[in-house]
Amino acid sequence: MDVECFVAGGTGFVGQHLLAGLTARGHKAWVLMRRPEAIEQLKEQVHRLGGDPALIGAVHGDISQEGLGLHSADRLRVSSASIVFNLAAQFSWGLTLERARAINVQGALNVARLAADMRSRLIMVGGFMLQNFEHLAAIGVDSQRPENTDWPAVYDRVGGYEASKIESHFTVISFMKQRCADYTIVHPATVCGHSCSGHITRGQPLADLVRNLAQGRFKAIPGSRRHWLPLVSVDYLVDMMIAVAVDHTMVNREVLALYEHTPNLQGMLERIAQVLGVKAPQHHVPITLLKWLLALPGVAARLTLSAESLNFIQTQRFDMTISRQLESKYQLSHPDMSQALERTVRYVKSHLSD
Template sequence: MSPPDTLVTGATGFMGRWLVAELLSAGRPVAVTVRGGPARAADLRAWLRAHDVSDQRLTAVAADVTRPGLALAPEDETRLESVRDVFNTAGVYRFGLGRDEARPVNVDGAVNVLRWAAARPRLRRLVHISGCRVGAAEPPSEHDLAGLYRRLGAYEASKREGDAAVRRAAAEQGIPLTVVNPATVIGHSATGESGQYLGLAGLVERLWSGRLPALPGSRHTYVPVVTADHLARFLAAVPEHDRGPFRAHWVLDDATPELPELVALLARHLGLRAPRVLLPAGLVRRLPRALTGAEPESLTFISEDRYDTSSADALAGAAGLAHPPVREALRRWAGRLVADLPGLGRSAPSAAGPAAWLAALLAPVRTRPVLVAHSAGAAPALRHAHAHPGRLAGLVLVSPHFLQRRPPWHLRAAVLAGPLLRTVSGPRLARALLGPGTTAGPALESAVAQLRRPGVARRTARRLDRAQRQAERAELRALTATCPVPVRVVAGEHDPLVGDALDVPVTIVHGAGHHPELSHPAQVAAAANAGVRPG
């Protein structure tokens, strides 16, 4: 294997893994720093393979960016002597951080990475990931820092402090530096896959759960976005195209709709009503959080500011890159955030039937995945496996309804009377769904919230009624027995399988009811990871 010519810090994070995938796909030998033991490196390799990216040219080394020299072992220092390009994607991104939590990575860690890069004999460029608003702000002085942390919160304040510290250290040491200031990063343009659920994603969550009665900002509020795959391609191209001691790029899609239009677009896609009331961000900041549901730190990103993207556009043009259509990317991202069967749970109704919907969902997938389906989702999954046997490696059916007894009357009644579920049937429903001794915790409360969305209870009741028809159950049992791909069934101990046993592996989750993925997620994950191998 060729020695690595690239190092990515923060490679197990949201943006880091997309960047690593892009670099490896381009044939680059890549090293990554991993904190937290071999399991984190194994998780990254598994993610890459699941995305059809070979990890043969990947080198993982144990490191800690919060310590000088990244705390690398001597043998790893030797292995990384060939590194030319360093990408720092490490960062702590979370609202509600304390200053002592944010600074070690976002400030000290950023400087530690720069100093380590400065010692590389073949260094070509250090690429530091910052943020749109961070890069557009004036560097804070030491005198201003305390006020900055109070006013903005530890996340944004630490990013601003770290940005200024990196620029200053690079100038002092003569390090070729590019600072990339991305907008809000949404999911992959083709699949919608994200993995990050803060910021704009939190707003989408409040939208579909009916907790967004008004929007903060004005009709010209602008929260630009960029897709994860475009940003990864842009980052990978930076060392090939940037020259000189310092460059800075604002990477965002100028076609992003202004916030009210963006939310209306997503609301239509999710089958919801968009909020029409706009409240100034300053007013929302003064209202109780229990009333607004808004994270106070997120309101600092609500503005009408625009950003100069000319340098990023020039680099993208030279590299042959173009933003994918942003409106379609937004729809796919939002749909992935709230994925469920169309019209049920969190998802909007679809004109396409379940078969067409599932085929479209899996169309961008380039691997042969094991498809995991729960309850009513087992029916379209089985039919998809029969229609496209070459696309799947196997099926894991969790609580397949057609292999289990008819739902108890209080479950059917609770679904039909969705708004009354919590007060009338909550405890008994919790036992039916999750198992004896289980209380109605956050998982069940989330399910209740979905049944209260317009039309969901009615559509769910209709689906339950169809699922209990004898002809439907017999057809699905036959499809399971004759499935062209291997099948594993997972069922809760208190929601047992009924009828004649099928010749497929079965995993029983002890203590679970109809929703073992909610009450016993680790056991279900282990069964899914075991795939369809007998055992």
């Protein structure tokens, strides 16, 4: 069954692979672009990633604008899409509350409104920390009654990116419920490159971690032996997103895309260091101490490490029941993640090392 989709964030790392995955399965995809003149490059990239560029059409817009800033002709074009994927986000550390909210919260709400108006299913990408309920409580998020959360205080505690992703999650769910509109949320772990090619893009957290280790900036292991940074390959994530998008049992539900056997951070750093041919850090440093050090003038810039990124290194284990059910229903499985990580490291080394 071919379906027509609308994709916001299709030019990003996960978005490029999603477009490849959708079009390889014969689905037509309208992609929202802030710079539609770059459509030919995007099509070439989708072709390189195994998709069918002939099935992609671009519309000009920006999620932070009302109605995504779509012209009426484009609004009409995308109205035949029965699935709306939102992967658009300002994904960086050090965002101000205003900037993070304008794109990640108001923008996500604008995409949700379009989906609800079109009676299309919204597939939203959250993040695995939204399933770490202890962490949410610790940073002051009231998951049961999100309207009671003091959001500016949460932005102060964890920074603009993470806070806005959490706020947008609850805001969009509340909006979709009010509109009686369908949504499904996929929560990825930190995304690793493609399991065959290792393809990953500049600015991805894992690519930055590999570059920091290669350049000798990683002097110690943040946290204890129990700390880990869960990973998922971009190909598994895309397969999961496409599966849930057409699964009626997943309406108004959430699922994790996360490889629960990701080694602890020490093991992961050792594996990356081995592929790079550098020495892995040996000693652990408590995350609270590291955050304190990073607050000192110049330290974060010298180490090219943001305190915000450390929140994702944690000890929580997750309930994978729904993911496992979907894996068996759709014969999805994680690729060999040790190999996927190795290929990602090699990709970063040969393509993104400058």
